[in-house]
Amino acid sequence: MNYEIQVPERYLKEILIKNSDIHGSGLFTNIPIPQSTIFAEYRGKILSSEEAEKRDDQTYIFILNDSLCIDGDPHKYNNVAGYLNHSCNPNCECVFDWDGERVFFVALRDIMPGEELTYDYCFPDYGEKTPCTCGSSNCRGFLERP
Numbered sequence: 001m002n003y004e005i006q007v008p009e010r011y012l013k014e015i016l017i018k019n020s021d022i023h024g025s026g027l028f029t030n031i032p033i034p035q036s037t038i039f040a041e042y043r044g045k046i047l048s049s050e051e052a053e054k055r056d057d058q059t060y061i062f063i064l065n066d067s068l069c070i071d072g073d074p075h076k077y078n079n080v081a082g083y084l085n086h087s088c089n090p091n092c093e094c095v096f097d098w099d100g101e102r103v104f105f106v107a108l109r110d111i112m113p114g115e116e117l118t119y120d121y122c123f124p125d126y127g128e129k130t131p132c133t134c135g136s137s138n139c140r141g142f143l144e145r146p
Contacts, residue, residue: 005097011039022085022134026116033111042103043079044072064100086143087118089136
């Protein structure tokens with residue numbers, strides 16, 4: 001049986017891109033998002049890992065697995081989820097569809113109107129550290145997971 005996951009239209013209409021205190025532009029909600037609700041999909045072009053590694057700009061590359069990635073550049077692919085900023089104390093998490101080729105964002109707790117939507121990027125630690133600017137009380141200082 002094939003289950004098609006859909007993002008409810010009401011969330012697509014009520015999520016805004018605004019200036020963020022964390023970094024550049026961020027994603028904010030105008031309406032409450034209840035815990036466990038899917039509110040956005042990371043959209044873009046599916047690439048092989050090799051193709052993604054060759055890109056000069058990897059800012060919006062989302063790693064799906066060892067062999068596939070999504071180029072989710074919001075300027076190319078109408079990907080509002082590309083504006084989700086990192087937080088060490090996130091209010092969202094990503095979940096994958098059955099095939100592992102689509103990524104959705106789900107509220108970890110009830111999210112109130114006006115809040116910035118954030119998730120933990122969980123970058124792999126290859127030795128080079130990317131400074132974190134989330135400002136949360138439990139900030140680990142870097143985007144990479146220990």
